[in-house]
Amino acid sequence: MRRVLLPLAVLLAAVAFAQEPGTRVPSVELAPVGNVQVKAGGSAAVQLDFRVGSEFHINSNKPHSELLIPTVLKLSPTNPVAVAGVKYPDGQDMSFPFAPDEKLSVYSGDFTIAAVIKAPANAPSGNFPVTGTLRFQACDRSACYPPRSIPVNFNVSVVGR
Amino acid sequence: MALLVAILAMLATGKYLVRPRQHGAVTLVGDVRGVSAPDFALTSLDGRIVKLSDYRGKAILLNFWATWCSPCKVEMPWFVDLQKKYGGDGLVVLGIAMDDTETDKIAKFASEMGVNYPVLLGTDKVSEQYGNVEYLPTSFYIDREGKIVGKGTGLLGRAEIEENVQKALASHVVGINKADTSTPASAETTKTAVQ
Numbered sequence: 001m002r003r004v005l006l007p008l009a010v011l012l013a014a015v016a017f018a019q020e021p022g023t024r025v026p027s028v029e030l031a032p033v034g035n036v037q038v039k040a041g042g043s044a045a046v047q048l049d050f051r052v053g054s055e056f057h058i059n060s061n062k063p064h065s066e067l068l069i070p071t072v073l074k075l076s077p078t079n080p081v082a083v084a085g086v087k088y089p090d091g092q093d094m095s096f097p098f099a100p101d102e103k104l105s106v107y108s109g110d111f112t113i114a115a116v117i118k119a120p121a122n123a124p125s126g127n128f129p130v131t132g133t134l135r136f137q138a139c140d141r142s143a144c145y146p147p148r149s150i151p152v153n154f155n156v157s158v159v160g161r
Numbered sequence: 162m163a164l165l166v167a168i169l170a171m172l173a174t175g176k177y178l179v180r181p182r183q184h185g186a187v188t189l190v191g192d193v194r195g196v197s198a199p200d201f202a203l204t205s206l207d208g209r210i211v212k213l214s215d216y217r218g219k220a221i222l223l224n225f226w227a228t229w230c231s232p233c234k235v236e237m238p239w240f241v242d243l244q245k246k247y248g249g250d251g252l253v254v255l256g257i258a259m260d261d262t263e264t265d266k267i268a269k270f271a272s273e274m275g276v277n278y279p280v281l282l283g284t285d286k287v288s289e290q291y292g293n294v295e296y297l298p299t300s301f302y303i304d305r306e307g308k309i310v311g312k313g314t315g316l317l318g319r320a321e322i323e324e325n326v327q328k329a330l331a332s333h334v335v336g337i338n339k340a341d342t343s344t345p346a347s348a349e350t351t352k353t354a355v356q
Contacts, residue, residue, distance in 0.1 A: 067228045067270065098232035098316045137229055142315035143296045144230040146259065 026138035026145050027053035033154035036130075040158055041121035043084055048073070048113045048152060050134065057108040058136040060091025064105050068137070069147050073113050075132035080123045081156050083130075084116040097141055119158045128156045193312055198223070198303045199290040203257065203281035206268045211281055213255075214307075220247075220329035221303040222254045222322075223291075225283065228262065228270045230297040232316035237274045239319045243326055244278045250330055251305065254278035257287060259297060300325075304332040 031049040038044040052058055059068045075083045089112060091105030117130070133149040198221070200214045213221070224240060226233035237256075244254045258267045258280055271280050288294045291301065302311035302325040310332075311325040 068231075069229050096231070098235050102231070104231065139231065140315075143232055143298065144227070145295055145297075146227075147229075147261075 024055075024140075026056040026058075026140070026148075028058065028134065028136055028138070028148075028150055029053075030134070030150065030152055036117055036154060036156045038081070038117055038119045038156055038158055040119050040123040040125070040160060043116050043118035044156075046115050046117055046154065048115060048134075048154075049110065050107075050113065051110050052108050052138070055140050056138045057094065057096075057104075057106040057140075058138045060105040060107055061088035062091065062105060064103065068104070069135075071107060071134065071136045073115070073132065073134050073152065075115060075130055075152065077117065077130045077156065078128040080120050081128040081130065081158065082118050082120075084118040086116075087114040089113070096139075117156055119156075123158045125158055125160050128158060130154050130156055193292070193301070193309045196309050198301060198307050198309050199287075201287045201290060203284065203287060206264060206271065206280045206282070211255075211279060213303075216253050216255075217307055218305050219251050219253045220305055220326070220332075221301075222252065222326055222329065223257065223301040223303060224254065225257045225259055225288070225291070225294045225297055225299045227259045227297050228267060229260070233298040234274070235316055236298055236300075236322070237276060239322060241275055241277050243323060247326060247330060252326060252330060256280040257283040259283040259288065259294070302326065302329040304329050306332055308332075 029051050031051070033046065033048060036044055036046045058071050061070050061072065063070055071088070073086055073088075075086070077083055089107070091107060093103040094106050094108070095101070095103055113134075119128075130153065132152040134152050135147055135149045137147040138145050198213060200212060202210050202212045205211050213223075222240065222243065224233075224236070226237070240254045240256070244252065256271070256276065256278060258271075260267055260283075264282065267280065267282070291299075296314050298313075298316060300313045300317075300322070301309050302313075304310050310328045313322065313325065
């Protein structure tokens with residue numbers, strides 16, 4: 001009897017929670033970032049690969065409406081390392097069932113943000129962590145979630161010239 | 162075994178309605194039909210303090226929305242029409258803006274959308290009271306006795322919204338006064354509501 005009831009309870013629980021809209025959490029994940037090497041006095045590019053959970057999309061960095069919340073990467077490097085620039089990909093112009101006549105600029109699936117890291121000529125050799133966040137606002141085909149942030153962390157190694 | 166049966170029964174019937182919270186308040190989870198809508202006091206766009214209980218005796222469409230929520234924009238003209246159509250019958254649409262932005266921006270947006278009903282500034286507390294509203298739009302349909310008769314999460318069709326409004330309007334309270342407000346909703350009202 002127990003062998004029957006336990007799986008049934010698990011199944012019913014899964015069904016009960018699956019039926020409640022809004023229990024899904026939109027996910028955006030950062031693929032592991034390898035160690036970034038930069039020469040003192042030089043710069044290096046780092047590719048940050050993100051994946052948006054299936055069935056969700058997030059606004060691009062340049063959404064078509066000022067009311068929409070853009071995806072923004074904020075990085076805080078450890079001195080003396082600095083961020084020389086961040087390049088966002090273009091969004092995909094997509095329509096959704098809730099506004100079939102409107103094109104929204106979004107990221108879905110995989111997208112990559114490129115950052116350029118630089119080190120001054122007098123930077124000592126060593127490891128310098130870069131911490132930051134990616135802020136985004138996700139929607140699915142019928143509703144939207146409040147803005148969230150995920151951590152973006154990687155390590156920069158400064159090597160001699 | 163008895164515990165397992167009880168858990169199964171709760172899951173099957175959705176009767177896990179009200180979860181006590183640490184600070185003594187309650188929040189709505191699961192099937193909320195028939196539950197008393199939690200009262201709140203929120204600031205309106207014009208600076209008034211508005212309580213849900215101010216509207217006892219009215220049918221309420223309580224809509225959680227935000228300016229950044231594109232599906233919410235689709236519903237708003239429908240709410241404007243429904244307020245015009247059913248306002249005389251006792252419907253009050255209340256919008257709760259869950260934006261974390263300046264009031265002026267929300268007011269400008271509401272004005273551009275032609276909103277003809279009160280818009281209140283949402284708080285974490287009211288979100289918590291109504292089951293941690295995160296998925297927008299989310300609407301609660303509240304009858305004249307203050308009981309929730311329906312809930313809609315995500316963008317619904319206009320016909321479905323209007324059907325919920327009609328259910329909220331269906332309960333008639335004769336000579337309502339403060340002593341009458343604890344009158345339970347009829348079983349029919351709560352049974353016919355939709356999720």
